[in-house]
Amino acid sequence: MIRFAGDSGDGMQLTGDRFTSEAAAFGNDLATQPNFPAEIRAPQGTLPGVSSFQLHFADYDILTPGDRPDVLVAMNPAALKANIKDLPKGGILIVNTDEFNKRNLVKVGYATNPLEDDSLADFQVHEVAMATITIGALEETGLGKKDAERAKNMFALGLLSWMYHRPTEGTERFLREKFSKKPDIAEANVLAFRAGYYYGETTESFAVTYEVAPAKLNTGTYRQITGNTALAYGLVAAGQQSGLPIVLGTYPITPASDILHELSKHKNFGITTLQAEDEIAGIGAALGASYGGALGVTSTSGPGIALKSETIGLAVMTELPLLIIDVQRGGPSTGLPTKTEQSDLLQAMFGRNGESPVPIVSPRSPSDCFDAAMDAVRIALTYRTPVLLLSDGAIANGSEPWLIPDVDDLPDLSVEFATEPNATDGSGEFWPYVRDPETLARPWAIPGTPGLQHRIGGLEKADNTGNISYEPDNHDRMVRLRQAKVDGIEVPDAIVDDPTGDAKVLVVGWGSSYGPIGAAARRVRKLGLPVAHVHLRHLNPFPKNLGDVLSRYDKVIAPEMNLGQLALLLRAKYLVDVMSYTKVQGLPFKAEELQDVLADVIKGVGA
Amino acid sequence: MTTIDLGLPELGGLAGVPTTDEPQKAKDYKSDQEVRWCPGCGDYIVLNAVQSFLPSLGLKRENIVFVSGIGCSSRFPYYMNTYGMHSIHGRAPAIATGLAVSRPDLSVWVVTGDGDALSIGGNHLIHTLRRNVNLKILLFNNRIYGLTKGQYSPTSETGKITKSTPAGSLDHPFNPVSLALGAEASFVGRALDSDKKGLTEVLRQAAEHRGSALVEIYQNCPIFNDGAFDVLKDADDAKRRIINLEHGKPITFGVDGEYGVVRSGFAGLEVAKISEVGMESVVVHDATLEDPSYAFALSRLSAQDLSHTVTGVFRNVKRTTYDDAARDQVEKAKAAKPADLAALLRGKDTWTVLSD
Numbered sequence: 001m002i003r004f005a006g007d008s009g010d011g012m013q014l015t016g017d018r019f020t021s022e023a024a025a026f027g028n029d030l031a032t033q034p035n036f037p038a039e040i041r042a043p044q045g046t047l048p049g050v051s052s053f054q055l056h057f058a059d060y061d062i063l064t065p066g067d068r069p070d071v072l073v074a075m076n077p078a079a080l081k082a083n084i085k086d087l088p089k090g091g092i093l094i095v096n097t098d099e100f101n102k103r104n105l106v107k108v109g110y111a112t113n114p115l116e117d118d119s120l121a122d123f124q125v126h127e128v129a130m131a132t133i134t135i136g137a138l139e140e141t142g143l144g145k146k147d148a149e150r151a152k153n154m155f156a157l158g159l160l161s162w163m164y165h166r167p168t169e170g171t172e173r174f175l176r177e178k179f180s181k182k183p184d185i186a187e188a189n190v191l192a193f194r195a196g197y198y199y200g201e202t203t204e205s206f207a208v209t210y211e212v213a214p215a216k217l218n219t220g221t222y223r224q225i226t227g228n229t230a231l232a233y234g235l236v237a238a239g240q241q242s243g244l245p246i247v248l249g250t251y252p253i254t255p256a257s258d259i260l261h262e263l264s265k266h267k268n269f270g271i272t273t274l275q276a277e278d279e280i281a282g283i284g285a286a287l288g289a290s291y292g293g294a295l296g297v298t299s300t301s302g303p304g305i306a307l308k309s310e311t312i313g314l315a316v317m318t319e320l321p322l323l324i325i326d327v328q329r330g331g332p333s334t335g336l337p338t339k340t341e342q343s344d345l346l347q348a349m350f351g352r353n354g355e356s357p358v359p360i361v362s363p364r365s366p367s368d369c370f371d372a373a374m375d376a377v378r379i380a381l382t383y384r385t386p387v388l389l390l391s392d393g394a395i396a397n398g399s400e401p402w403l404i405p406d407v408d409d410l411p412d413l414s415v416e417f418a419t420e421p422n423a424t425d426g427s428g429e430f431w432p433y434v435r436d437p438e439t440l441a442r443p444w445a446i447p448g449t450p451g452l453q454h455r456i457g458g459l460e461k462a463d464n465t466g467n468i469s470y471e472p473d474n475h476d477r478m479v480r481l482r483q484a485k486v487d488g489i490e491v492p493d494a495i496v497d498d499p500t501g502d503a504k505v506l507v508v509g510w511g512s513s514y515g516p517i518g519a520a521a522r523r524v525r526k527l528g529l530p531v532a533h534v535h536l537r538h539l540n541p542f543p544k545n546l547g548d549v550l551s552r553y554d555k556v557i558a559p560e561m562n563l564g565q566l567a568l569l570l571r572a573k574y575l576v577d578v579m580s581y582t583k584v585q586g587l588p589f590k591a592e593e594l595q596d597v598l599a600d601v602i603k604g605v606g607a
Numbered sequence: 608m609t610t611i612d613l614g615l616p617e618l619g620g621l622a623g624v625p626t627t628d629e630p631q632k633a634k635d636y637k638s639d640q641e642v643r644w645c646p647g648c649g650d651y652i653v654l655n656a657v658q659s660f661l662p663s664l665g666l667k668r669e670n671i672v673f674v675s676g677i678g679c680s681s682r683f684p685y686y687m688n689t690y691g692m693h694s695i696h697g698r699a700p701a702i703a704t705g706l707a708v709s710r711p712d713l714s715v716w717v718v719t720g721d722g723d724a725l726s727i728g729g730n731h732l733i734h735t736l737r738r739n740v741n742l743k744i745l746l747f748n749n750r751i752y753g754l755t756k757g758q759y760s761p762t763s764e765t766g767k768i769t770k771s772t773p774a775g776s777l778d779h780p781f782n783p784v785s786l787a788l789g790a791e792a793s794f795v796g797r798a799l800d801s802d803k804k805g806l807t808e809v810l811r812q813a814a815e816h817r818g819s820a821l822v823e824i825y826q827n828c829p830i831f832n833d834g835a836f837d838v839l840k841d842a843d844d845a846k847r848r849i850i851n852l853e854h855g856k857p858i859t860f861g862v863d864g865e866y867g868v869v870r871s872g873f874a875g876l877e878v879a880k881i882s883e884v885g886m887e888s889v890v891v892h893d894a895t896l897e898d899p900s901y902a903f904a905l906s907r908l909s910a911q912d913l914s915h916t917v918t919g920v921f922r923n924v925k926r927t928t929y930d931d932a933a934r935d936q937v938e939k940a941k942a943a944k945p946a947d948l949a950a951l952l953r954g955k956d957t958w959t960v961l962s963d
Contacts, residue, residue: 021956170956223957233952240948247709249701266951267940272708272933277734281701284694284731288674288705291692292713296705314695404957407949447672447690447706447713455638455685457693458677467640468685 001066002160004153005052005083006075006096007044008036011153016053018157018174022166024224024401028057029217031515032399033065033588036338045104050082061217063522064515065398067590071163073156075099075130078108084120093123094159096152098131128199130155137195143188151192158196168197218403225402227366227395228255231325232262234373235297236269241374242381242413244295245270249285251278251304254337255393256327259299279307283324287311290320291456293417293446295377299325302344303334305351305388313352315386316482318456319433319442323373323380324358328392328511330586339586340393342511343562348388349540349569355479357486359383360539362390364514367402369395372537374411379489381415384441390539392561394512394588418443418452424464430454432466440485442466491538493545498532499525505602506553508578510536510566513559513589520594529602539566542573550576554605557581559594617925620741620817623711624670631662638688649800649826650680653747656800658687660807664714664814671714674703676723679754680747680826683718697728700735703742708930714814717744722752725761725781732821736792738929739818743810746783746823751832764911769831784906784921787821788899794820795902796920800827801840805851805918812920818928825916838913850878850908852919857889858905868908876904878915894923 002019006012013034023030036051043049056066071092074080076099087093100115114120115127130152137155138148154175161168172190179186225233239246248271250260264273272289276282279300286296298308305312305326315322328344330336348360359379363372369391380387422443423429430452433442445452454466462469463477496506497518509517514535521533534549536542550556550570557579558567564580571578581597583589636658644650661671671689675681677696684691694702699717707715724732724746735742751769752758758771762783766775787795794816798806806824813820825836839845846862858868859881867889871877881889896902902922909916 024956024958217960219960221953221957221959223954225954236951237948240946245709247705249705267937268944269946269948269951270937270941272937274705274708274933276701276704277730280698281704281731281734284698284701285705285708288692288702288707289709290705291702292706292710294705294709310695311698318692404952407952447710448670450667450669453669453688453690455640455687455691455693457675457684457691458695459693 001054001056001069002071002073003052003054003069003083003086004073004156005050005079006073006153007078008049008051009044010051010075011150012051012053012075015153015157016055018171019160019166020055020224020399021170021174022161022168023055023057024222028059029062029401030055030057030224030399031062031065032056033394034397035587045076045078045099045107047078047082047108050079052079052083062400063519064588064591067592071160073160075152075156077104077110077114080114081108081110087123089122091123092126093120094126094128094156096130096156097127098129128159133195133199134192137191138188141184141188141191143184147185148188151189154189154192155196155199158193158198159200160196161193162197162200168193217401220403222401222403224399225367226258226397226399227363227369227391228258228327228397229262230367230369230402231363231373231389231391231396232259232266234370235263235323235377236266236271237370237410238374238377238413239269239271239295241410242295242377242415244293244415245272246297247286247289247294248273248297248299249276249282249289250274250299251276251282253279253301253304255329255396256299256301256304256325258396259325259327279304280311283308283311283322287315287318287320287322290315290322291318291446293444295321295323295381297323297325299327301327301329301337302331302347305344305347309352312358312386313354313356314458316352316356316358317458317461319384319482320386321380321384321444322386323376323389324386325389325391327396328390330584336586338393340512340588341561341584341586342390342392342513343565343584344390345510345539345562345565346568348390355483357483358540359385359387359486359489360390361387362511362537362539363395364511364535364537366395366398366400370402370405374413375537378411378413381413382441383439383485383489384444385486390511392512398512415444417449418445419449421451431464432456433461434464435481440481440488487541489541491541491543494534494536494543494549496532496534496549497521498530500530503530503532504554504605505598506532506534506550506556507598508534508536508550508556508558508566508570509560510539513561516589516591516594517559519591520598523591523595524598524602527599529599531598531602536566539569547574550574550578555579555601557598557601559583559589559597561589618817618931620813620815620820621664621666621714622817624714625667625712626665627667631665631668633658633662635668636661636688638686640685642686643682644679645830647827647829648679649749649828650683650747652800652803653745653806653824653826654683654686656803656806657745657810659803660810663811666714670712671716672706673716673718674699674706675718676720676728677754678720678723678752679828680718680720681723697723697726698731699723700728700731700742700744704735704738704740704929707740707742708933711930711934715742717742719744719746721746721748721750721760721762721783725783725786733786733790736787736790736819736821739793739926741817741819741928741930743813743820744822746821747826748783748823749826749828749832750835751828753828753831757831780911782906782909783821783823784909784917785903788903788906788922791899792821792922793818793924793926794920795922796820797823797825797916797918799825799836799839799918802918809920812923816923817931818926836913839916848913848916850915850917852892852894852905852917852921854892854894854920854923857886857891859889868905874900874904876908878908894920896922897924
């Protein structure tokens, strides 16, 4: 496990990304976790400006980006200070000594140079003057010193590539493509990359090199994918499988903007992307498109959901399909824009006026975003309802190998628009609120259909006819019908992972905590402590078997990156004494800490 | 950033919307819902004018959609036997934008009021106008909040005594036409609810215009702001106050046409007596001028106290519409690259795991 850390201008995300591609190409399983500041360029050399990228790769299947790195690459004192606490004793520390001058040390509060005192004695420290060597290596290119120095991240990548025997052709090709308009810069980066590689090969200080064999994964063709890309692809696929044009109405917001960027590249699939004037207009345009028979989608993060709430309510009332994507980040308010959290569950569940039920779907890993997106679209189209998809920052920017699905195996999402009058009184009229007896969905009658002219809106509707109605019994009935429709949505049963079948403790999670919870469960099982794990894709409605599952165990624990939102829902619905383990630091759980938590609980009930 | 000439063909406002040879009548556009505005409300007259006017377009009724926000006027769609959505406060232009972008075969109309369009929905209005989405926006301006029972609105005159401003409102009002022109709206017009002929003419030109058309309609609220426009309805008074624009004609008004609009200062306009300045000084109206400054100067002749009010079509220029351009991008992308889902999912870098 490797962590690259440097200044946010040092190109750490690019470096990490390339190493990831190298690992993927080699057939390792991997998981990544970028961590970067909200400021585009925070003050140079300071702690807030530290940007890091952690990569976990191995020859077995991996569930998390890892807790503690085996190797830390620190490009400056700030990066060292911000990350050294995570490096275990004996870990490898590679330091760019060029940045360890007095000014930079003082800036982050080092009284003495940690490279010169004993503070790093527990680690295998490799001091490398990366900038100096890079500049030296690029001397003959005629590139200015400043430009040459900027290639030091590629030097670091080269060094690590050598240490782990990574294939290098892909990176060299990537650099030449990336800088195809500036061939001299491309060659400089390639040279710096090679310089790093050769430096490792020729320097005696790196006595040991590592070789990680390809992982044993299920057979098939894989690619590396981030959550936001997988989500965008899921939408493209849903458009193809439903035969509907997609209209994404959205407003840029971290960490959801990449969904807009990705979808805007795929107009050839009949996708229209509309960057609106604000969050409200984004969802408004999406709903307008849905009204016209397209698949309306909007993407945002928590603050955007707050603004979109009234329109989500309108979609509940007008019973039109609509997909609302919330890539959660730290809150409340602007909160921690670039950090992850899963604290919008109750907002998704209840954050609207009136009784306003909305189905909630949540992916558990980057690649799972593809399936989650298609499933959310299925629910929206089948039940004519807005659906909230709760991703989060860790999933959105994290990546993992994805077993590419066969297009022929993707579900059919086709829908039928209403074409005929349907009044149940024989009048030959069209009534927009006559429901399908199975799904309770109302007909989707789009403008342009002759004879079905009708009016819908946010005012309460009379059952069946859809005319405005303030009648007390009708309102009561309609509130209950809308709730019953969402409650009746078909979702697959929850699957419990309990290899020995004798666990007395159940750990229940949702969203991006799948990795750390799963890894922690494996670890405690290895210690002889049985534990069952259930991970929820559907948070509203819950799977039908969930109540039974929860009641089977002596103890249920729900780790969440919030203050216990799922626990609250489970306790309320099932009257089960769910124990909450919570952490809201803007970072994913570590398998190590969850391992300790689970072990304590299991020992407590007497395994 | 390079700009791209989209080279789109020039289209009429209703191009792409299916027509019918079946003769239509006003009553075909009346829905079965009982109209529930207060007796004497100006909205009745506008509803009647729109229902009388639409048959002349010869469109299939099912291809017409009215989208509204919240407010008295926003009940409008319920009374039209077309498709319609009564949405939420201020957001109708956003919802209509999504509909217009995805459905070139629809004639989309937005019905809104001074509170809906200029207060809570001000942002959507200006952005819709700058994008030039092919929507017809009817802004019913009664200079008061009616549905919430009588608070001042963003077009109420300064000092207005209302339920929420017992000591007089402090706000300086918007001139909706000036606002729309500031957002470079490609079509801006104004009419009076009581002037069916004038209103119909502005509606006709708006319908034919491809792009956003903002039509401000002065509308009387008999309950909370009765008589707000009475000075424009008295026969003689109206002639002295209303400056009606006709494209290609000198801008004159008055009981005997004794007043005219002439140039004033730096790009401004003012009212003058023709007998003093001579007919040759009177501006000949040209709604197609590219530079919005002229139409803006015209809009500034309207005063808060209605001492003068300009009606008719201020501006009517051709500009690529957002929805045409958006569809064009999609069509060009489709033509350039087949929609190969399997290839997209595979991407460039893959590896295959074989069974042992």
